Amino acid sequence: MKLFILALSLAALVVADSTCVFTAGGKTFDLTALKKNTGEAWDTIYSTGTDSWHFYFQPCGGNLDSTFTGKFQDCTDKAQLPAACIQIDRYGQCKRVAAATPADTFTTLTTEGNLNLTYGGGAYCMGAAHNRQIHIVLTCNQVAGEPTIREDPAGSCFYTVDWAHPAGCVVPSGGMSFGWIMIIIMLVCFVLYIVGGMAFMKFKKGATGKEIIPNSAFWFGLPGLCWDGMKFLFHLCTFCCRKQGYSSLA
Ligand SMILES: *[C@@H]1O[C@H](CO)[C@@H](O)[C@H](O)[C@H]1NC(C)=O
Numbered sequence: 117m118k119l120f121i122l123a124l125s126l127a128a129l130v131v132a133d134s135t136c137v138f139t140a141g142g143k144t145f146d147l148t149a150l151k152k153n154t155g156e157a158w159d160t161i162y163s164t165g166t167d168s169w170h171f172y173f174q175p176c177g178g179n180l181d182s183t184f185t186g187k188f189q190d191c192t193d194k195a196q197l198p199a200a201c202i203q204i205d206r207y208g209q210c211k212r213v214a215a216a217t218p219a220d221t222f223t224t225l226t227t228e229g230n231l232n233l234t235y236g237g238g239a240y241c242m243g244a245a246h247n248r249q250i251h252i253v254l255t256c257n258q259v260a261g262e263p264t265i266r267e268d269p270a271g272s273c274f275y276t277v278d279w280a281h282p283a284g285c286v287v288p289s290g291g292m293s294f295g296w297i298m299i300i301i302m303l304v305c306f307v308l309y310i311v312g313g314m315a316f317m318k319f320k321k322g323a324t325g326k327e328i329i330p331n332s333a334f335w336f337g338l339p340g341l342c343w344d345g346m347k348f349l350f351h352l353c354t355f356c357c358r359k360q361g362y363s364s365l366a
Contacts, residue, residue, distance in 0.1 A: 254284030
């Protein structure tokens with residue numbers, strides 16, 4: 117029973133977390149799988165001639181901020197953060213490639229029908245006389261590939277990340293997220309448990325009245341347990357407040 121409640125709350129968490137969903141041209145994509153842990157980002161190297169840059173980006177994981185770039189002095193000094201994407205040259209110089217989301221973020225479909233996720237509002241690019249932009253183009257692939265980056269066209273400060281990944285596959289319309297499927301399975305199991313349990317208690321154990329509810333002691337005790345828990349929390353709070361009050365008086 118405890119396991120059931122745990123699984124139910126986990127499923128609820130999954131539902132609450134599946135916010136990284138994008139639509140373009142009537143197609144839905146769930147990019148949750150591209151998320152990294154806080155403070156981490158995808159790192160892709162772009163080279164041309166003898167120059168090379170690291171591009172850091174983090175779809176779905178919030179914006180890059182100083183928790184990530186603390187190691188790059190220049191990023192904090194020049195106020196390039198927070199940002200959806202930054203580039204660092206080989207001297208450690210930092211440039212914002214895309215403004216913090218959700219500003220300047222939009223989606224389109226490529227001619228092949230793939231998701232093209234644009235992050236704009238980057239730092240001004242002198243050579244091209246406009247702000248930097250980055251496009252993440254996902255192609256549907258069963259195996260998660262690594263992102264690669266190119267500048268398109270050359271010298272434009274418009275960058276395209278090509279990425280073959282399951283996250284690039286269209287979510288079937290009317291499809292449900294994993295969390296919802298879990299919740300429905302749980303509910304079905306719960307109904308089966310109650311109905312099956314009642315039949316078992318009635319016909320096998322010969323129970324009558326409210327005794328036919330399986331684990332009835334637990335279920336009838338539950339409201340009382342919740343109430344006790346709330347009372348406990350309340351007492352804990354008042355106890356702490358009072359303690360604080362005393363120490364500030366002393
Ligand atoms: C992605 O979208 C941007 C902005 O609309 C566009 O300039 C770019 O050509 C697109 N890339 C591809 C591969 O379709």
